[in-house]
Amino acid sequence: MTALFALATSLLWGLADFGGGLLTRRTPALTVVVVSQAIAATVLGAIVVATGGWSEAGPQLWFAVAAGAVGPVALLCFYKALALGPMGVVSPLGTVGVAVPVGVGLFLGERPGLVQVAGIAVAVLGVVLAGGPQLRGAPVQRQAILLTLVAAFGFGTVFALIAEASSTLTGLFLALFVQRVVNVLAGGLALYASVRRGGTALPDGTFPWRSLPALAFVGLADVAANGSYVVAAQHGPVTVAAVLASLYPVVTALAARGFLRERLQAVQAAGAGLALVGTLLLATG
Numbered sequence: 001m002t003a004l005f006a007l008a009t010s011l012l013w014g015l016a017d018f019g020g021g022l023l024t025r026r027t028p029a030l031t032v033v034v035v036s037q038a039i040a041a042t043v044l045g046a047i048v049v050a051t052g053g054w055s056e057a058g059p060q061l062w063f064a065v066a067a068g069a070v071g072p073v074a075l076l077c078f079y080k081a082l083a084l085g086p087m088g089v090v091s092p093l094g095t096v097g098v099a100v101p102v103g104v105g106l107f108l109g110e111r112p113g114l115v116q117v118a119g120i121a122v123a124v125l126g127v128v129l130a131g132g133p134q135l136r137g138a139p140v141q142r143q144a145i146l147l148t149l150v151a152a153f154g155f156g157t158v159f160a161l162i163a164e165a166s167s168t169l170t171g172l173f174l175a176l177f178v179q180r181v182v183n184v185l186a187g188g189l190a191l192y193a194s195v196r197r198g199g200t201a202l203p204d205g206t207f208p209w210r211s212l213p214a215l216a217f218v219g220l221a222d223v224a225a226n227g228s229y230v231v232a233a234q235h236g237p238v239t240v241a242a243v244l245a246s247l248y249p250v251v252t253a254l255a256a257r258g259f260l261r262e263r264l265q266a267v268q269a270a271g272a273g274l275a276l277v278g279t280l281l282l283a284t285g
Contacts, residue, residue, distance in 0.1 A: 014251020
């Protein structure tokens with residue numbers, strides 16, 4: 001049960017990342033975030049009503065509100081990084097956000113074991129190598145790496161916060177709903193501010209109706225991934241669930257290779273692989 005749901009998490013997160021990055025190449029990243037999360041919020045709202053999730057409301061929901069405020073920033077940075085590409089480098093680097101829970105543990109007095117220390121070192125080395133020679137004289141590539149690291153920190157923060165927002169399955173639905181509502185509000189305000197400054201909200205001034213199914217898939221896949229991960233963690237060792245769920249960059253990289261024919265330089269592929277290995281070490285430590 002744990003392996004099945006954790007692998008489903010990897011598949012869903014990986015495909016959601018690929019879809020979000022692909023959509024951002026044609027549609028402004030803020031629009032992708034707002035629309036996809038609005039669709040997810042609508043579906044989650046219906047689930048909360050159907051399951052009676054409102055009965056789980058309490059002070060813990062403030063963690064979901066905080067996660068909702070951080071989430072759009074992380075998603076925006078990540079989608080922009082994926083749009084700059086290559087996805088095979090950006091997606092694995094995004095997994096180093098798992099270091100955030102480790103940092104929280106250190107702050108609370110915990111001390112990492114040798115495996116976790118090794119994971120941190122390997123992940124940092126992977127970040128350095130993943131940029132490869134393209135970092136020299138290539139501001140776009142530097143921007144992609146920076147955006148990815150900001151996104152990774154944001155994702156790690158969101159995961160740490162949302163884990164404190166509920167203790168039951170129905171409570172999780174409510175927490176995810178609140179998080180998505182705040183996502184939409186925060187992202188909507190940012191989109192409005194961007195338009196006021198002369199930015200573009202819609203490609204060619206019209207809503208991309210043909211992209212609506214893809215936008216829905218991105219938002220719903222992200223929500224489903226969160227749910228499947230919780231189920232995996234509740235039915236078996238969290239370590240196993242975390243390791244298998246953290247394989248989602250492989251799905252994104254394979255999708256990018258299969259659909260976009262991306263080819264990575266050897267040093268970039270090595271760096272991306274090290275970042276993924278470091279993440280696995282952190283998760284298992």
